[in-house]
């Protein structure tokens with residue numbers, strides 16, 4: 001396995017009784033990468049995260065962490081991993097410091113290095129002011145920071161965060177995202193989420209899972225490209241016939257919007273705007289408006305994760 005692949009999942013399957021929740025999921029996470037694992041509720045994100053962290057046995061398939069087979073050598077393999085589950089395992093009756101000391105022991109950090117490891121996690125997660133407070137009395141945002149601190153206390157090469165901002169208020173969300181970005185400078189991160197902007201703002205690469213299957217893997221730059229315009233809204237005082245617009249190179253669909261505007265959809269590699277403007281001038285269509293439309297990430301997500309019937313029902 002190449003040195004810079006920190007996690008490799010190969011053909012992971014997981015059944016719950018008859019229900020196949022994860023179907024043949026394979027991917028790599030490389031050093032320095034922030035991978036967004038995106039999918040609607042029930043898509044199989046948590047099940048996959050639990051298999052990657054050794055908390056749930058796959059029905060079949062394999063996971064390697066830093067080249068170590070997770071099923072064959074679970075103890076050694078897990079040392080390279082930090083995990084923040086959807087419901088972090090916090091002890092509300094302990095102080096932050098007591099809890100992190102407990103986590104340091106759980107992660108087999110040698111006794112003479114524990115104080116340093118705790119101080120570093122406290123510093124990096126912005127917990128300095130609250131080390132003596134009971135976890136149960138902290139705000140949800142601070143509790144999430146404590147959850148992240150326990151995930152990084154043993155300096156793992158990969159951190160897996162399952163829905164880290166769910167239930168937080170907008171300011172806390174912004175702070176936790178900022179913290180994740182900082183952590184990403186030293187660790188590879190897998191971020192499982194159903195929140196699209198989270199992926200856009202934090203990740204380098206995204207994978208979309210739907211009904212247990214990976215349906216898209218792309219870089220954030222590639223995703224931005226998919227969002228580029230493939231339609232344009234136009235309005236003419238002297239509109240040509242629909243057939244004329246249909247005959248423009250690249251145009252696939254012409255739809256009147258009822259307010260005098262017309263939407264032209266075209267193939268991504270064949271932008272018809274230059275020809276349209278030229279002909280509008282030459283043939284006196286009296287062009288009054290021309291607005292390129294961008295697909296939102298949300299639309300791409302819906303088009304990938306819903307069937308045509310579902311999209312029509314939602315429209």
Ligand SMILES: Nc1ncnc2c1ncn2[C@@H]1O[C@H](COP(=O)(O)OP(=O)(O)OP(=O)(O)O)[C@@H](O)[C@H]1O
Nearest residue numbers: 016019021039040041042043044045046047048194
């Ligand atoms: N312990 C379980 N027993 C039976 N079915 C389960 C169990 N855990 C999950 N499932 C089912 O497996 C499928 C995938 O669930 P999973 O929790 O992995 O999805 P998810 O993408 O993490 O969704 P969410 O964001 O809602 O947590 C769902 O159909 C769910 O009902």
